Amino acid sequence: MTAIAPPAPARGGAFKFPGLRKLEQSLLVYRRVWRGTFFGTLVSPVLFLTAMGVALGSLVPNITAFGGVPYLVFLAPGIMSAQAMQTGTVEGSWPLFAGFKWLKTFDAMIATPITVRDIVLGHLYWLFVRLAIVTGVFMVVAFLFGAFRSPTFFLAWPSAILTGVAFGICMSAWTATRKTEQSFSIIFRFVVTPLFLFSGTFFPIEQLPETVRWIAWFTPLFHGVALTRSLAIGHDLDLLTLGIHLAVVLGMIAIGTFFAFKTFKKRLVI
Amino acid sequence: MPGPESATPLQAASGGVSGAAREPLIRARGLTKKFGTFVAVDAIDFDVAPGEAFGFLGPNGAGKTSTMRMIGAVSPRSGGDLSVLGTDPDKNGASIRARLGVVPQLDTLDTELTVLENLLIYGRYFDLSYAEARSRAMELLEFVQLNDRASSLVEPLSGGMKRRLTIARSLINEPDLLLLDEPTTGLDPQARHLVWDRLYRLKQRGTTLVLTTHYMDEAEQLCDRLVVMDKAKIVAEGSPRSLIEQYSTKEVLELRFPVGVQETLDGQLDGLGERVEKLPDRVLIYAADGEDVAAAAHERGLRPETSLVRRSSLEDVFLRLTGRSLIE
Amino acid sequence: MTGSAVTHVLPFGSRHSVHILERNRFIFRRGWMVIFSGFFEPLFYLLGIGFGLGSLIGTVAGPDGSQIPYAVFVAPALLATASMNGAVYDSTNMFFRLRYEKAYDGMLATPLNVGDIALGEVVWALGRGALYGLGFLAVMFAMGLVPSGMGIFALPASMLIGFATAAAGLVAVTFMRSWQDLDLLFVVTLPLFLFSGTFFPITTYPEPLRTIVEFSPLYRGVDLVRAMTTGVIGFTQLIDVLYLFAMGLLFVFIASRRMGKMLLK
Numbered sequence: 001m002t003a004i005a006p007p008a009p010a011r012g013g014a015f016k017f018p019g020l021r022k023l024e025q026s027l028l029v030y031r032r033v034w035r036g037t038f039f040g041t042l043v044s045p046v047l048f049l050t051a052m053g054v055a056l057g058s059l060v061p062n063i064t065a066f067g068g069v070p071y072l073v074f075l076a077p078g079i080m081s082a083q084a085m086q087t088g089t090v091e092g093s094w095p096l097f098a099g100f101k102w103l104k105t106f107d108a109m110i111a112t113p114i115t116v117r118d119i120v121l122g123h124l125y126w127l128f129v130r131l132a133i134v135t136g137v138f139m140v141v142a143f144l145f146g147a148f149r150s151p152t153f154f155l156a157w158p159s160a161i162l163t164g165v166a167f168g169i170c171m172s173a174w175t176a177t178r179k180t181e182q183s184f185s186i187i188f189r190f191v192v193t194p195l196f197l198f199s200g201t202f203f204p205i206e207q208l209p210e211t212v213r214w215i216a217w218f219t220p221l222f223h224g225v226a227l228t229r230s231l232a233i234g235h236d237l238d239l240l241t242l243g244i245h246l247a248v249v250l251g252m253i254a255i256g257t258f259f260a261f262k263t264f265k266k267r268l269v270i
Numbered sequence: 271m272p273g274p275e276s277a278t279p280l281q282a283a284s285g286g287v288s289g290a291a292r293e294p295l296i297r298a299r300g301l302t303k304k305f306g307t308f309v310a311v312d313a314i315d316f317d318v319a320p321g322e323a324f325g326f327l328g329p330n331g332a333g334k335t336s337t338m339r340m341i342g343a344v345s346p347r348s349g350g351d352l353s354v355l356g357t358d359p360d361k362n363g364a365s366i367r368a369r370l371g372v373v374p375q376l377d378t379l380d381t382e383l384t385v386l387e388n389l390l391i392y393g394r395y396f397d398l399s400y401a402e403a404r405s406r407a408m409e410l411l412e413f414v415q416l417n418d419r420a421s422s423l424v425e426p427l428s429g430g431m432k433r434r435l436t437i438a439r440s441l442i443n444e445p446d447l448l449l450l451d452e453p454t455t456g457l458d459p460q461a462r463h464l465v466w467d468r469l470y471r472l473k474q475r476g477t478t479l480v481l482t483t484h485y486m487d488e489a490e491q492l493c494d495r496l497v498v499m500d501k502a503k504i505v506a507e508g509s510p511r512s513l514i515e516q517y518s519t520k521e522v523l524e525l526r527f528p529v530g531v532q533e534t535l536d537g538q539l540d541g542l543g544e545r546v547e548k549l550p551d552r553v554l555i556y557a558a559d560g561e562d563v564a565a566a567a568h569e570r571g572l573r574p575e576t577s578l579v580r581r582s583s584l585e586d587v588f589l590r591l592t593g594r595s596l597i598e
Numbered sequence: 599m600t601g602s603a604v605t606h607v608l609p610f611g612s613r614h615s616v617h618i619l620e621r622n623r624f625i626f627r628r629g630w631m632v633i634f635s636g637f638f639e640p641l642f643y644l645l646g647i648g649f650g651l652g653s654l655i656g657t658v659a660g661p662d663g664s665q666i667p668y669a670v671f672v673a674p675a676l677l678a679t680a681s682m683n684g685a686v687y688d689s690t691n692m693f694f695r696l697r698y699e700k701a702y703d704g705m706l707a708t709p710l711n712v713g714d715i716a717l718g719e720v721v722w723a724l725g726r727g728a729l730y731g732l733g734f735l736a737v738m739f740a741m742g743l744v745p746s747g748m749g750i751f752a753l754p755a756s757m758l759i760g761f762a763t764a765a766a767g768l769v770a771v772t773f774m775r776s777w778q779d780l781d782l783l784f785v786v787t788l789p790l791f792l793f794s795g796t797f798f799p800i801t802t803y804p805e806p807l808r809t810i811v812e813f814s815p816l817y818r819g820v821d822l823v824r825a826m827t828t829g830v831i832g833f834t835q836l837i838d839v840l841y842l843f844a845m846g847l848l849f850v851f852i853a854s855r856r857m858g859k860m861l862l863k
Contacts, residue, residue: 039781040784056798062654203650
């Protein structure tokens with residue numbers, strides 16, 4: 001070591017690409033803990049597809065209700081979207097809350113040139129990366145199960161990523177307002193689980209009683225599942241419907257990010 | 271200058287000498303604790319008399335906490351004999367613990383409960399009735415000045431408040447013997463003084479206190495008698511005053527030199543005072559009269575940056591006994 | 599080694615264990631919503647999978663081989679699973695108490711022994727399982743999913759599952775070092791949930807696999823509860839009961855040993 005670096009000129013906290021430092025930190029952590037997430041990422045889709053898609057699917061006597069495709073083919077994109085939702089929501093809850101409260105990672109960050117904006121954007125990027133991994137692995141597994149047959153199936157990948165990010169960023173915005181972690185399990189039980197079960201994941205929403213069916217249209221996972229499934233199966237590629245589904249998911253990301261800026265700032269700049 | 275043997279009146283007053291007349295509350299002979307091959311406590315002997323405030327003084331890792339846990343009947347000993355409240359903690363743990371109050375080194379408060387609930391349920395662990403537990407809890411909250419936080423959860427409390435709550439909790443069963451493991455470590459000065467004041471009141475009421483500390487001032491404030499531990503062994507025993515008189519001088523002259531100068535002083539300090547200790551950042555000279563030595567040093571042409579005369583303390587005793595300072 | 603920690607590690611606790619229940623009741627008063635909400639999880643599954651998907655499946659082979667509506671088949675399995683999940687959730691709480699909160703260390707400074715804590719926690723989990731069982735069973739009766747009057751015995755059956763799995767969960771958490779390790783519980787419970795004859799009869803499996811599944815504790819629980827609600831009861835149910843009871847006792851014993859090692863160093 002010969003030269004001592006001259007002090008960098010003050011840049012008012014603005015990085016050229018906001019959020020990249022925060023993303024770097026997330027990736028660094030992930031490099032250490034990815035083995036722990038391995039089960040959720042790879043094994044649980046295999047288990048779900050085997051149990052529900054193959055074994056339970058063998059009990060389905062008539063596939064017309066499932067768009068005329070084998071139950072496994074119907075189920076796979078549904079589970080993929082639901083898994084994306086779950087992963088996104090988890091990433092927006094406990095690990096994020098730890099950064100606010102238990103580990104105080106974010107307090108440490110804003111003591112450096114990193115700004116709240118960097119933290120929000122970095123977290124958003126991280127959600128994209130994490131979901132790309134989770135849904136990407138799922139794609140491969142489902143493909144090997146023979147669940148994907150349409151030439152457009154690879155378009156289901158970005159669709160599932162967006163679905164997961166939409167839930168992740170909205171949950172993150174909310175998590176920043178929480179003082180304790182108590183309510184997370186309530187969210188999972190009363191929001192995530194019902195969405196998982198009633199958004200067309202396991203059966204078409206036409207099976208729901210007519211009086212409650214319209215509610216599904218207002219549940220964000222329904223749109224994510226519908227979009228992912230249409231692309232994966234390659235049926236019903238009606239551009240208007242697909243456009244509506246996509247708009248709902250993108251709208252959620254936009255709104256979630258907008259509020260995340262507000263709630264993160266309120267939490268960290270005090 | 272009084273010799274060490276004349277320093278015993280305090281010991282006598284606190285029961286150290288008259289121990290033959292009164293059965294000690296704690297008696298340890300050859301007490302040993304091993305973790306695998308590591309010896310944490312190496313065959314130590316001590317007695318604690320009823321009503322006494324007894325201290326274990328020593329640096330981190332000296333074996334204080336291991337000793338306390340054995341006394342508290344939560345850690346089986348590896349060798350030697352130990353009697354607490356007249357019985358063997360390895361055999362009658364539950365009945366001993368029923369009469370102990372314990373303030374562990376790290377707070378073991380129930381963070382899922384509120385301040386008041388912590389005291390209530392702790393009372394129940396000792397089989398107090400709810401009514402009894404509640405009335406004692408109220409009294410104790412008053413005693414440690416936490417009554418306005420009764421329904422707060424534990425987590426948001428400051429370190430000092432948690433410590434006071436732990437002390438209140440340890441008193442819920444009106445213990446005969448209170449074990450305090452580093453009761454004020456990590457507290458700010460104000461909180462420390464409040465804790466000391468409360469412990470002093472307990473002592474006045476006749477509660478037997480056993481505490482560990484690595485703070486000299488704490489030991490001097492609270493302890494009638496103490497043992498100095500280092501590397502799993504007891505290296506000295508006595509009252510704070512007698513230890514200072516036995517192992518140190520009345521005064522200490524502290525000299526601080528500009529950076530780099532201290533290393534060049536070879537020989538120039540010889541003969542000053544009774545003893546010279548060189549620490550990394552300063553030189554300590556032990557003498558009956560610090561001012562005299564300061565003048566002598568000046569005559570020798572020594573020009574320290576600062577020079578301070580102070581009373582000798584247990585810190586100096588420890589330095590003398592182990593050659594190391596207490597808090598590194 | 600003089601003496602021993604024997605008195606400390608009485609494996610099955612004493613009357614003092616009741617204080618652990620009192621302690622948990624304090625928490626329940628504030629956090630009842632979390633516990634209460636656990637009741638809804640099986641209900642959602644029942645509506646979604648049992649009825650929603652079930653309407654497209656129709657009937658499946660029940661315990662005696664005769665065809666029964668899919669919801670009647672799935673409901674008892676969801677009850678059994680809820681008992682297991684509730685117990686596992688409780689053991690994650692115990693993990694935080696054991697590793698991070700040090701609340702157990704505080705308890706051990708009192709006349710309480712490790713066995714008291716282990717037993718108290720497991721009994722608490724048991725009571726909680728009873729609560730869930732009662733609620734869900736009432737829903738099942740109301741929806742006409744319990745063809746047999748023997749169905750009321752599904753309640754003690756679900757408590758037995760809670761007891762066995764809570765004890766096992768407690769042993770598991772004594773081996774865990776960080777909260778990341780808690781995911782390992784999920785590694786065990788998810789396959790159990792999916793493959794223990796919950797959603798489809800184990801006759802769907804090829805032979806060697808079926809025998810393996812028959813050793814799974816949740817399969818024994820599902821088998822027991824389903825036998826009660828459908829009224830098809832036989833010798834196998836005796837095996838179920840003995841299996842779960844022995845498992846619970848064994849793991850409470852191991853748990854107190856393990857906790858003793860951890861807490862009484």
